[in-house]
Each structure stands twice: as structure tokens, then as C-alpha cells.
Amino acid sequence: MDQTNTTGAGQRQDRRPAETNSPDDEDVSRIAYRVYQDPAIYAAELDRIFYGPTWNYIGLAAEVPEVGDWRRNMIGEREVLLVRKSEGEFSVLPNVCAHRGAQICQALRGNAETAFMCPYHQWTYDFEGKLIGVPFRRGVKGKGGMPTDFEPSNYDLQALKVAELNGVVFASYHPDPPALDDYLGADMKRMFTRVFDGRKLRIVGKHRQTIDCNWKLQMENLKDPYHAGLLHLFLVTFGLFRLDQKSESFIGVHGGSAALVSRRSPPDEHTGNEEIASYAPDYTLEDPTLLQPVMEYDDDVTLAIQTIFPNIIIQAQSNTLATRHVIPKGVGSHELVWTFFGYEDDDEEMQKRRLRQANLMGPAGYVTLDDAEALEFSQRGVDCAPPEAVATLVLGGRDFESTDHMVTEAPIRGFHRQYRDAMAKDIINAG
């Protein structure tokens, strides 16, 4: 292998010995640590994944209920506005004025009434990004102003492509992204529409947290059932997740989207927890109202975690429903934005149930606190590891097929399949 490969955006010298230079591109059971370490790879991810032919989650329709409502959000490191431009249509616009690049909206959310106006020189845009106002375009008393060849339509905000499915809005920087249905595939669309079934959503609230690890580690964690029955003593103790439950691991057509599903099974079918050192059968809740879930869909699923490439997680754990948006913040950090929701037709008891069960999730969650901590342990370890180090992910084999169990790391392998396909091979596998 060429040890001085400097092709692509990376322009970095690879000093690794040939035999551990990088995993074979076809072997997704071996992941080079440098995909979590290297700023050049991160820069390429922004271009080729986040600003490339992917669909990026941008928010829920219920978060912008009125025409003119907008919210700021991020795609990669670029700031955008989700706008309800009409009763049933949305636009996604760069939050950057076409004049001099000033940020147009500063608040987290608002209503634009009739138009967006940049505060700096009051250039004004309609809800689709069309430039509709330029102060002093024709000068003052015939003096100054824009040149006669100034064409406002050259300065529209470059609206992103938008796709909406049952109240969830996605956007793409790519001029010709794949159809959302094809991007998801049939299995992933079925899981997606299990939760987003077309009913109107009720926003329950948001959490935002910075977690100091690479964005991919966060995504991988939600594709990793191996840890769930081991790290999360709370889940194990209360039987909320067990590797010996009836379960499935679905992997989408391109590998990078997946769903982990646990189903209700009779207690006498439980085996296998003997190997879990932290299992604590004596631990009970003083106030059990925290954990009184009801089955609310027409199936026997108790836990469904879906991940859609590149960076959105849909959580349906008992009655706590949320999207988790993973926003990259440099190679070693990301922001995690949780949007908890229910349905407009939730009765009062269901609303309370969702609020109580939210104790399991978020920055102080009985479950997810462990995740955020473990993910930071991962990044610290990776950062300290020698550059030739490689992670091994062979639980359940080396492929990324769907399975009728969860004793597998296949969804992580599938993620790296789509990831490597999306990235130029000369960046990931220099050599």
C-alpha cells in the first residue's frame, strides 16, 4: 500500500504500517479509529454526507404549526430555517443573507408574518427564499443605488429540497436527491410510519445536550443492542430491555438505517441474564407510577429504536416518543437535540405517562445518562489510541443482514457500509 497517500480533501500523510493501514473496504466488521479522530475525514463527511445526497431531519410539522412559523436548525455545521410556507407546505432556507452573509434570524423560533428581513441592510425574502425587497435599490433622488443590471432573482436564498412524511420534515442540499421512499426503503418506512402514523403530533418538549464524542459514535450506540442489556442496569432491572426477549434487528436497503425492536414475551421465557453481573432483582421502585406503560400501537412491540442515515434517531420506548437529532460539532463533539412528542388525541393520563416516562431519557435519563457517559469514555479512549488502532465489530458475524434476534452488531456494520459508500474511498481507506 502507498504509505504516503495524500489524495482527496485530507491531504494528510498516512504513517500507518501497511498491514493495519485500514480495514478492507468490504470488511465492515473492522472500523479504523481515525474515522473518529481525523479532522480531514470530518470535513469530508460534512461535504459528502450532510451536504450531499442525503435526507437530513429538520423538524416536526407540529413545531411550526402556523403559516410563517419558523425554527432554526442545523444541517451539518450550516444553519437553516424550517418555515411553514403554507397550510401544508414547508420550506428550508439557509439562515444566511445573500447580500453579505449575515445571519437573518437570531431567536430559536418565531413567526415571520409576511417575510424574512435581514436586520443588517433589510434585504427581505419571502417564505420560499425569493428576494423581494432591497432598500435603496434605485438610489436616493437618482443617486447611488444598485447598478441597472442588478437582478434580484440572482440573490434568492437557495432553498433546500424538502420532503415531508406524516409530519416529519427532511431537507437535502443535493439538487437531485433520491425519493424519500427509496432512501428509506420499505422496511424502514414501515417502522417510521408505525410511530408517525399520520395522526397530528403534540410537542411535549425539548432537551439539548452537548456530548463530547464523534457524531457517528452516537448513531452507532442506537444501533448497538449489545450494550443495552449490559450498560443499562435500570432497563435490565425492570425488564424493559433484555437480550433474551423476542426481538428483531431490521437493516434498511442501504445499510445505514436500521430498527431495533423488542417484543413482549412471557417472563418464563427469560434466560441469559445470568451473565449480567449488574442484574439486581431486589431493586424496586418506591413509586411505581413511573413505569406503568400501556401498549398503544396495534402490535406487541415494547421498544423500537429506529436510526435513519445519517443522523436521526426515532425513539419509541414504552410510551416515551422522541426524535433525537445528532448535530455534529467538530470531529470530537456533537449536540443531541431531543424532541419529545405525543399525539394530539392523547388523553390526560397518556400525557402524564409520557412526562413521567421521560425520566428514562434525556441528559439525566435513567437510561440515556449511561449512554452519554459511555460515549464520552469511547471518544477519550479513541483519542488516546495509536493511529493504527481498529475497532472490532463481529458480534453476530461480519455481514449486515436483518436478524430475528439482537445479539448482533450488524446494524453498526450496515451503518459503516452506507458511510463508506457515501464517502470517497480514498479518504476513509487511504492506501
Next chain:
Amino acid sequence: MPAEPQFPNVIADGDHDEAVRQVERLQLDYVHRIDDGPLATWPDLFTDICLYRVTSRENWEAGHDLGVIRGESIGMLRDRVTATQNAAVYAPRTIRHILSGTLVDRIDQAGIHCRTNVAIYQTSADGDTLLLMAAVYHDIVIEDGGTPKFREKNLVYDTLRLPDSVICPL
């Protein structure tokens, strides 16, 4: 389920200065039970039926009830302590609350409605200190069994993105 306290006796029959003194003592007691321990005694400062919530200003202002932590009874708060001490995995760290004085907004049948600003710092096992949040407690204090207790405690943080996890009640 414990009975809700009937008609809460308002401290010192509406005496504002005495109310401030008692509430400030309660706040100090509260934060030291978290910062210096024992955390197991932290729930004792709440009434049996209570509302304890840690939430962002973003949720608070939007009228969203979601909390990072939500407790609706002293039992739920004890469960939070048990989970913190026995069922959670996290790197060791210390917490330090820096309180302002307390502003009593009003005293009515529901109790003493008051606000206390707070900065909460966290120090990691490596010794690095970070400001976890700039926040305000919106509380309702009542007299319960002869002592002031929190009927409601809402920790509302201005910090939009928490810079780290919340490993214990705050």
C-alpha cells in the same frame, strides 16, 4: 399514596421577612444535601405529594411540561436517589450550587412563591470545573409538619445546551 396536605399553613402567617429567612435556610439546606450529602436525605425536604422538575427555559417559556428530571412524589424522588447511587453508570464528579438570595413573589393559600438564582458548577474526576448551568429555582414552599418544605420546585436553566449530563438531582 400519601394524602395531600390539607390547607397549607403559610409560614408566620404571611410575615414576609420571616418567610424569606425560612426559605433561604431551606434553600441552603437543600443545596448542601446535594453538594456535600447525604443525598439520601434530599427528598425529605419535599412534601409527600410534590412537583420537582429540572427543565430548560426553552420548555418553560413554551409551556411544555417536559423535565430533564420530573418527580411527582417523595417516593419518586427517593427512586431518583436510588437510581443515581445504584443503577447509573457515570464518571465521578462533584456538584456545587452557588445561590443568590431569595425573592418572595407572593404568599397565598398555596404557599410562599419564590425565586432563587443559582449557578451550578461541576468538577470532573480530572479536576476540571465547568459551569453546568445558569438557572433559577421557581419554588412553592409550605409548612408541613412544623417545618418548611418544597411543595413545588422547578429548576429552570437558561443554558440552552447542557454541556454535560445531569448525573444527580440539582
